[in-house]
Amino acid sequence: MSELSLTGVRKSFGSTHVLHGIDLHVAHGEFVVFVGPSGCGKSTLLRVIAGLEEVTDGAVAIDGTDVTGLPASERGLAMVFQSYALYPHMSVYKNMAFALENMGLPRDEIDKRVRRAAGMLQLTDYLERKPRALSGGQRQRVAIGRAIVRDPKIFLFDEPLSNLDAELRVATRKELAGLHAELGGTMIYVTHDQVEAMTLADRIVVLQAGKIEQVGTPLELYNRPDNLFVAGFIGSPRMNLLPGTVARPGIVTVGDGGHEIACETATLASGAPVTLGVRPEHLSLSESQGLPLAIELVERLGGESYLYGASPGLPQIPAFLGTARSSRTSREAAQLRDPS
Amino acid sequence: MASAEPAAPRGESSGAARLFAAPLSLLMRMIDWPMSALQRLIGERRMAYAFLLPNIVFFGLFVFLPLIINVVFSVTGGTALFPSQRPYVGGEQYAYLFDCGSFLDPNSCREDHFWRGVSNTARFTVFQVTAMVLFSLVTAVVLNMKIKARGFFRAVYFFPVLLSPVVVALTWKWILQRDGLLNAGITALGGERILFLVDPSWAMFWIVFVSVWAHMGFYTLILLAGLQAIPADLYEAAEMDATPRWRVFWRITLPLLWPNMIVVIVLALIKGVQTFDEVFVLTGGGPGTATLMVVHYIYETAFSNQVQNFGLAAAASVVLGLVLFALTLAQLAASNRKGAA
Ligand SMILES: Nc1ncnc2c1ncn2[C@@H]1O[C@H](COP(=O)(O)OP(=O)(O)OP(=O)(O)O)[C@@H](O)[C@H]1O
Ligand SMILES: [Mg+2]
Numbered sequence: 259m260s261e262l263s264l265t266g267v268r269k270s271f272g273s274t275h276v277l278h279g280i281d282l283h284v285a286h287g288e289f290v291v292f293v294g295p296s297g298c299g300k301s302t303l304l305r306v307i308a309g310l311e312e313v314t315d316g317a318v319a320i321d322g323t324d325v326t327g328l329p330a331s332e333r334g335l336a337m338v339f340q341s342y343a344l345y346p347h348m349s350v351y352k353n354m355a356f357a358l359e360n361m362g363l364p365r366d367e368i369d370k371r372v373r374r375a376a377g378m379l380q381l382t383d384y385l386e387r388k389p390r391a392l393s394g395g396q397r398q399r400v401a402i403g404r405a406i407v408r409d410p411k412i413f414l415f416d417e418p419l420s421n422l423d424a425e426l427r428v429a430t431r432k433e434l435a436g437l438h439a440e441l442g443g444t445m446i447y448v449t450h451d452q453v454e455a456m457t458l459a460d461r462i463v464v465l466q467a468g469k470i471e472q473v474g475t476p477l478e479l480y481n482r483p484d485n486l487f488v489a490g491f492i493g494s495p496r497m498n499l500l501p502g503t504v505a506r507p508g509i510v511t512v513g514d515g516g517h518e519i520a521c522e523t524a525t526l527a528s529g530a531p532v533t534l535g536v537r538p539e540h541l542s543l544s545e546s547q548g549l550p551l552a553i554e555l556v557e558r559l560g561g562e563s564y565l566y567g568a569s570p571g572l573p574q575i576p577a578f579l580g581t582a583r584s585s586r587t588s589r590e591a592a593q594l595r596d597p598s
Numbered sequence: 599m600a601s602a603e604p605a606a607p608r609g610e611s612s613g614a615a616r617l618f619a620a621p622l623s624l625l626m627r628m629i630d631w632p633m634s635a636l637q638r639l640i641g642e643r644r645m646a647y648a649f650l651l652p653n654i655v656f657f658g659l660f661v662f663l664p665l666i667i668n669v670v671f672s673v674t675g676g677t678a679l680f681p682s683q684r685p686y687v688g689g690e691q692y693a694y695l696f697d698c699g700s701f702l703d704p705n706s707c708r709e710d711h712f713w714r715g716v717s718n719t720a721r722f723t724v725f726q727v728t729a730m731v732l733f734s735l736v737t738a739v740v741l742n743m744k745i746k747a748r749g750f751f752r753a754v755y756f757f758p759v760l761l762s763p764v765v766v767a768l769t770w771k772w773i774l775q776r777d778g779l780l781n782a783g784i785t786a787l788g789g790e791r792i793l794f795l796v797d798p799s800w801a802m803f804w805i806v807f808v809s810v811w812a813h814m815g816f817y818t819l820i821l822l823a824g825l826q827a828i829p830a831d832l833y834e835a836a837e838m839d840a841t842p843r844w845r846v847f848w849r850i851t852l853p854l855l856w857p858n859m860i861v862v863i864v865l866a867l868i869k870g871v872q873t874f875d876e877v878f879v880l881t882g883g884g885p886g887t888a889t890l891m892v893v894h895y896i897y898e899t900a901f902s903n904q905v906q907n908f909g910l911a912a913a914a915s916v917v918l919g920l921v922l923f924a925l926t927l928a929q930l931a932a933s934n935r936k937g938a939a
Contacts, residue, residue, distance in 0.1 A: 308838065309837075310834050310837065310838075329837070330834075330837045330838055331837050331838070331839075331840035331841070332840070334840075335838065336838060337834075337835070337838045339831050339834070339835060341829070341831050343829070343831035343832055343834065343835040344835075345832060345835070345836075345849075345850060346832075346854070347853045347854060356836075356839055356841070356849070357838075357839035357840065357841075360839055360840050360841050360842065360845065361840065404835075404839075408839075
């Protein structure tokens with residue numbers, strides 16, 4: 259269990275600049291999730307923390323000690339790779355014991371730790387198997403086990419669940435949450451799955467193009483996104499971002515029809531262009547009033563249904579539905595975001 | 599703009615493809631009608647044999663037939679060349695070959711040159727395979743690192759493989775002989791001339807050295823391919839596990855490279871047992887019989903001795919062939935295990 263801080267971390271591969279000055283502090287025992295679109299530098303940032311990549315500029319400190327120049331082997335962190343990277347010629351037991359042997363621990367201590375981790379991860383029956391004789395989920399657990407036995411300062415996970423099927427992903431996600439509760443270790447977790455991010459994280463770090471867009475608790479990001487990127491990135495279906503204009507203080511018009519929506523306009527002058535962000539679940543249907551919509555598609559997911567509608571001059575609008583069928587919605591809640 | 603760039607080489611290659619396509623399609627059209635006529639005649643399923651036939655004919659003529667003739671020679675006696683003129687002697691040639699007081703002492707055998715060849719070949723093979731595996735492993739590991747001019751060095755180490763064995767041997771003879779390059783260097787530095795190819799121990803050393811030099815590139819390539827097939831993330835995992843370098847090599851690189859190592863060991867064994875041309879040119883089997891190899895013995899017995907004893911040479915070939923067959927089976931077993939892994 260440890261804390262981590264990054265100051266002004268930059269990383270370039272030759273002339274490709276991947277990370278542009280990352281500042282972040284991860285507290286003791288915190289579960290931090292990095293999310294962002296593919297190629298935004300999540301893995302690179304994680305590998306910089308691990309010591310597998312050298313920083314181009316900036317500093318990495320663990321527990322207040324600068325480790326920027328230290329190789330991965332001396333940082334005392336553990337990483338779970340997306341590919342698992344299990345040693346294919348070693349049994350599950352050997353895979354987990356390998357790092358402990360490197361540390362020069364006595365045999366019985368190694369055995370104790372491996373068996374405890376195996377018990378935690380329901381791997382006790384597979385200890386003598388080679389990785390190739392395991393299912394994807396079991397391999398995943400071995401990879402996690404290999405990290406656990408070492409009792410590392412910080413756990414690093416790079417999309418550990420992305421090779422699992424949907425069901426197993428949900429199950430393993432819960433196990434991971436349980437594990438964090440049980441071990442209490444500091445964990446840094448990379449994913450591009452929002453649900454994983456929302457459910458696992460104490461804090462989420464949203465990255466885009468090598469920069470941090472916002473850091474906050476899942477609900478903070480959901481309810482008070484700092485910018486359009488975060489607003490659009492967190493939540494599924496996406497938040498509606500409707501371009502509009504301030505008509506007069508307290509009123510914004512959207513769409514070709516100039517539909518008026520009441521919302522707080524703060525200090526914005528009349529005529530200023532704005533983007534109105536409304537979560538799909540904050541829209542409801544109405545027969546008589548509100549923004550007229552032509553229904554394009556209704557998605558029934560069993561427990562919940564979504565309606566996708568079109569209104570002239572606006573992007574497609576997803577709205578959360580009950581079981582009703584209607585072509586009109588009315589505004590129930592709206593947020594004003596990012597005057598643009 | 600961005601899409602125009604990759605389009606250019608593609609246009610070029612399609613130009614080249616078009617250049618070859620015209621004569622090719624002409625050729626295809628020319629063989630089209632006899633082939634379809636043949637197919638109508640023998641049916642689609644038997645067409646496979648029609649395609650295999652040329653190869654089978656050549657294989658039979660130049661491999662299988664000589665094999666049988668060789669066995670026939672080994673059970674007949676006399677000095678006549680044509681099998682029909684040779685009297686049947688049964689296992690006599692083999693009995694003569696194996697007539698030994700002690701198999702550990704070539705001098706106690708009636709055909710002492712054969713056994714000297716066997717013992718020399720065995721010694722040579724053990725030294726050569728050991729040196730070959732060690733050097734090609736070290737070379738492969740170094741060439742797999744991120745060193746400067748890696749491509750250049752890979753080519754340099756592979757280059758001797760492309761040379762004819764005779765060229766290799768002549769080159770080294772030029773270096774090693776009494777008035778050769780090496781001795782010139784030694785005397786220039788004020789040293790004593792060393793008779794590299796006349797002293798028995800030196801001669802053995804140099805044939806091992808030269809054959810390792812000449813063939814190492816091939817084995818290095820096999821090992822390099824094996825090294826590159828080891829996923830890089832395993833090394834990253836090992837680094838996260840704080841594994842010391844030597845332990846990474848022993849516990850990760852070597853076990854994962856083992857299938858390739860086995861292939862290298864067995865192939866080097868097979869080639870070592872068959873060694874002839876380089877040694878023949880470099881030392882001629884000498885000094886005395888110090889570097890006489892089995893294949894060299896067979897060649898001399900059959901073709902260059904005063905009395906051309908085809909039968910005995912054929913028997914020795916069959917014995918050698920059986921040893922090679924066993925080694926080949928070992929290699930097949932090893933590479934099958936690799937496939938399963
Ligand atoms: N070794 C490298 N050399 C050059 N460029 C690299 C290297 N590694 C990563 N990059 C580049 O850095 C950028 C970020 O890569 P990174 O793997 O960190 O993305 P990511 O956020 O993990 O994406 P994903 O979600 O697809 O895994 C990419 O544009 C990638 O092409
Ligand atoms: Mg990644």
